Amino acid sequence: MARESADTSHARPVRRLLMTVLMLCLAVLVLIWRIDNPRVERLRSAITDRIVPNLEWVMAPVTALGRMIDDFESYTRLYEQNAELRRELQQMRTWREAALQLEQENARLLDLNRVQLDPELTFVTGLVLADSGSPFRRSVLLNVGSRDGILDGWATMDGLGVVGRISGVAENTSRVILLTDSNSRIPVTVLPSGQRAILMGDNSAAPLIEFLDAAEDIAAGDRVITSGDGGVFPAGLLVGQVVINRDGQLRLRPSADFSRLNFLRVMRSHPGTALSDPGGMIGPPWPLTPAPGSDDPTPVEAAEFLPPDPTDPDPHAEAGDG
């Protein structure tokens, strides 16, 4: 109240003027955010980079505590889980036999073909620092950044499947847009039929599979891998399995475990696409000759190939890995 009595009659118009100026500034800020989005997003990641790593000493114990509580809750369902695991183990034994035979066969065939698995796919491992903090955005913050050579657009996986892509790199941190975020679009191949599609996140747990040629050829349980179309995402990484929901929509159940994102691999695959201008017209790929260093063909050529050749070796490598 000591404050309020200071609001004398000449102070109130000043205060009102100040508020108006403040609101105008904020409105300008929103407009700048809309007009020069890449720059403001860089500012955002710089601010995050400044604040979040400094909080690590508090966040680590609280996060660990939260995860312990989660784990403890899962103890209460121990009996069901145990029964379920036994059942799955039974199935897995048969699968293991099949996998061993296939692995031998695959090794023989690879040897015959002298195929070299993609040597450019090395990875950098990062630790998840923070969440997006909003119910409408699905992203996580990693503790690796431009210092470690991370570039925008690189794929990110947990041990098993694709988690998302790098979008926004700061000095010490980088942000991963998850598959499930409504801004996520990833070119994929549905495996047995080899059809190309786009995986569109929509903030639900299972992203949509869209732009298929013949959706009737797809069955639930088909494997989905990245196709590498357009050259913005590396090809041949396992993404998940097709599920069909009640409306007949094709959706994807990710192989990655989104409930426990802890260590993530950032696949060091290709130079990535720099986001320097707001974007231009969509036209034919230009220049039309492929870069000599890159291993994937231009999109025009890729459309002519049918997938079994380029995509087949990699999933087996994945299965052998995990």
Added chain:
Amino acid sequence: MARRTTPRRIWAYRGIYLGIGLAVIFFRILPLDARTPGLPGPDIILSVTFAWVLRQPAAAPVTAILFLFLLGDFLLQRPVGLWTLLTLMAVTSLQNRRATLAEAPFLLEMAVVSGAILAMILAERVILWVLLTDQPSLGLVLMEGLATIVIYPIVVFVSKFLLGMDMLPFVDREAG
């Protein structure tokens, strides 16, 4: 009355305000579970801001509101500045209505605050639509707004009985 007008008390409130705000942002960015949550939680900072601005405007000064909401905009991946702008507008209009709200029953205050929150959600959608930006689904946003409205009486209860914050009579301000 004189008990809670001391500057020390006001400064304590300001400290608590900043502390609550920072704690809420901190807990929201904890990487506990990256799956989609069923229901979005309430915007606790917003309801605390409204409740305190109506009770003791000095406890939630504009600079603190600006700081907390801008930090939230940057860290929580919201459109930068938009939610802050809408909050400041709502706070200003609530402060202008303190004359009627100070003596009015709590239900009326509740209705006004609900109206303000819904108006903010609507305005945000309209502005994002005009700016041709991607929008989160209306259902989720409304759910968050409703959760914020539902939590408002709890916030008022806590600030009244645990923090001893009563509605500041409007007369003082008018006299000044």
